[in-house]
Amino acid sequence: MALQVELVPTGEIIRVVHPHRPCKLALGSDGVRVTMESALTARDRVGVQDFVLLENFTSEAAFIENLRRRFRENLIYTYIGPVLVSVNPYRDLQIYSRQHMERYRGVSFYEVPPHLFAVADTVYRALRTERRDQAVMISGESGAGKTEATKRLLQFYAETCPAPERGGAVRDRLLQSNPVLEAFGNAKTLRNDNSSRFGKYMDVQFDFKGAPVGGHILSYLLEKSRVVHQNHGERNFHVFYQLLEGGEEETLRRLGLERNPQSYLYLVKGQCAKVSSINDKSDWKVVRKALTVIDFTEDEVEDLLSIVASVLHLGNIHFAADEESNAQVTTENQLKYLTRLLSVEGSTLREALTHRKIIAKGEELLSPLNLEQAAYARDALAKAVYSRTFTWLVGKINRSLASKDAESPSWRSTTVLGLLDIYGFEVFQHNSFEQFCINYCNEKLQQLFIELTLKSEQEEYEAEGIAWEPVQYFNNKIICDLVEEKFKGIISILDEECLRPGEATDLTFLEKLEDTVKHHPHFLTHKLADQRTRKSLGRGEFRLLHYAGEVTYSVTGFLDKNNDLLFRNLKETMCSSKNPIMSQCFDRSELSDKKRPETVATQFKMSLLQLVEILQSKEPAYVRCIKPNDAKQPGRFDEVLIRHQVKYLGLMENLRVRRAGFAYRRKYEAFLQRYKSLCPETWPTWAGRPQDGVAVLVRHLGYKPEEYKMGRTKIFIRFPKTLFATEDALEVRRQSLATKIQAAWRGFHWRQKFLRVKRSAICGLHDIVVAWNAGTRGLVGAAEQGVLIRGFILRHAPRCPENAFFLDHVRTSFLLNLRRQLPRNVLDTSWPTPPPALREASELLRELCIKNMVWKYCRSISPEWKQQLQQKAVASEIFKGKKDNYPQSVPRLFISTRLELLPKPLQPGLCPQYAVPVVKYDRKGYKPRSRQLLLTPNAVVIVEDAKVKQRIDYANLTGISVSSLSDSLFVLHVQREDNKQKGDVVLQSDHVIETLTKTAISADRVNNVNINQGRGPGRDGTIDFTPGSELLITKAKNGHLAVVAPRLNSR
Ligand SMILES: Nc1ncnc2c1ncn2[C@@H]1O[C@H](COP(=O)(O)OP(=O)(O)OP(=O)(O)O)[C@@H](O)[C@H]1O
């Protein structure tokens, strides 16, 4: 028989199976002790399933430890009261099946283990029974699992809700809108292979029978800069790659596209068009089918694909400068396709791409663009075309989701359930306009969250007639005002600077900010900061002290991004488009409208205010998502990363507010039902009002007045320990009840069948003997319960006769259980908490265990793997925290050759230890030339095919220089006295960390790698390294080699 241990208060069920110890529930003390101890150690092992039950609820460490314990056991969900905290498992846990859905339907939120479906069901039932609109707000940082949670919720409703009487297709449309929106709005980033690059709020409408009958989507701030640029290791939006991989030959031919994404400049900026975790071909099939479900006609699909293809062609439009430095389009073929796909006049488009139309005193003037301006205009057009198409797409989906029954009388009784999947706080090394908007959004949502949480707490207390004790909390209105206030807020100042005539720049905007908000306690700049803080702020930066922490923003690009200008003649050209989608996206009224369009920040602010209004009108539920590690790996719990998220999600503040009054509250009926067996007066039935029964029960249990309060319909318990003691008493009681039931059952059979009676009697005798033995060890029946409970309550007191038995038992079982709870590998830092008396022994055992694991691990390492680890360790020593693209190199294995074909041996029998393709920049004109770098036992050899171009003996290699940015350039310094040498060598390798680590090890120059901040010396020249938006290596006017490298941590 298996023992069942049920943990309160949320009823997580853990089966503790003792295969070798058939559990004799009838025997009294042993069975009881085992069960009780299992309950205690289970709680120790898997933590509490509601953070409000943490004894030390103000401790962040205790919070994280609880998360860790649960995560280790694959328990990814934990509550903070009604808020669900979810940790991304990065593996399929098989917890979203139809059976799971059924398990959570119609049960009380707290009586089942925490789960997303519990939230889904609670929200749905409230919607149906109270007929109040609901909203589930899902937040968390990129990769934390917001979109997955949204999809699971939708699936839950699609599968468990009744089908509508008419228009059953709406369920499919709701589900199928996802792949389409994801294709156009999601992309692979460094953080998430399917990252949503827009915020999404989706309403699902239910009729009075609870069937989904319609839906509506709002989207926020699509990251359109991605259309023209992607950081290293990231991709453009999925749809481009899907179309190229999965599109039919005929379609591609019509669109003038080649299948290879490498042919399109907009697709290769991040250098990772192909990703192993993504199957573009099959995803395209899904999208194609979904488009049909959401009512796209074949013509509409064609029009849409024409636009997608036109963006790719736009990216390949090149310009050359004529004698007057004016830009001319040189890629006729692309222009031809563009003209056709966008259905515009070829000459108009050509002119619009190379000229700017200015209206001065009613007259139109055409001013030619230079190369840089033309590229800017081209990119602005691509971004505008794509982002407006995205907005159109959302509108199109909305038309398909709109309830067809809007006219019917039942329409008035529909209710709405909103799902908000929106970006969480973003704090990067380099924060720009986008982070500013996103963090402002989080600030607003946090304000709403605290307001609503406090409000609902207060309302509950009021409804229950319990005095409200004011809760101290941080009100972030002051920060919201700083950003959004009219005339004085940052957005107003930014807009003013964007609109004013004259030379406005990002820096004049910063100065204006400094003038206007300099006294604000949450605002800081280099100029305003004190001596010490000033060091951490650049001159072009400002810092906001958000509710969650400080974020420093660089003002570079703020004006440009906020203005988001598209030259007038490009707009005119697009307004003339005959592509039906384009003509809806570019409306002619825009041209005649004299008013300047709203800036991006103001548009965003307005849409946020609208969102807050929507959410305020609904009953909120929250899902807070956490990502356990940056490597997208299952089982890895990166504490630093998690601590950061706990902070930025405001979880500790949430817990503090929730725990300010009472840790636990439950309806009288539910409480009495669960614990009535603990009191003779309430067991087996209580005839009076449940409230009176609970009063009798808690008096019997000895609750002190300060430990609880009786509300109108609920009991409120202040401390978790009171609840745990009650729960433990219940466990003991259950076992003794089981004994009685078993005895009664035996009696029944005794009367029925003589032989059975006889056997039962023998069993009974046997039981009595064992029970007697147990009794002689100290405990039987009711006395045993008392000893255990008293022992448990006094477990923190010094050893005394009352707790001795309990303490001994805890020790023994700690040691016995330890075997099953040992850490799984050297990186697993878990260890069960020992009882106080065993702390020292536990520490010694832990050391022994770790040594043993380390020893075993070392023995199992192969020589190749050892070499790999040694090289990785050297790379870490040289580059960690010093070079921007070092983190990207960590998960990639170092290998011995990057060449498909090794050049012929340099000398017979001499094989290179390492070979990699490099680009060599010559020292005079910095012309790039393709070469191969080989490491032999004695020298670095630069080869062109099989021809040796240069050989640097390790003895002559004095050092290596490299920049701290994400570029892959490096300089090999050669001894100046060595006349055979031509001087320092400037090279570039796509595997720069690997190449330099191997070179440094082979030449014994690990301590001679210089990582430069801005300028790299070459013997014959200088290299200037500057951070920028994309990688650019050019010869500058001052004769230096100019290297601009992107920061990988920016959005
Ligand atoms: N509950 C889950 N079970 C299994 N895997 C999950 C779960 N949640 C998330 N994942 C995994 O994590 C990945 C990232 O999740 P998701 O796309 O939902 O993140 P996100 O919070 O929406 O991030 P972003 O802000 O970048 O859009 C998913 O593609 C999936 O592989």
Ligand SMILES: [Mg+2]
């Ligand atoms: Mg997402």
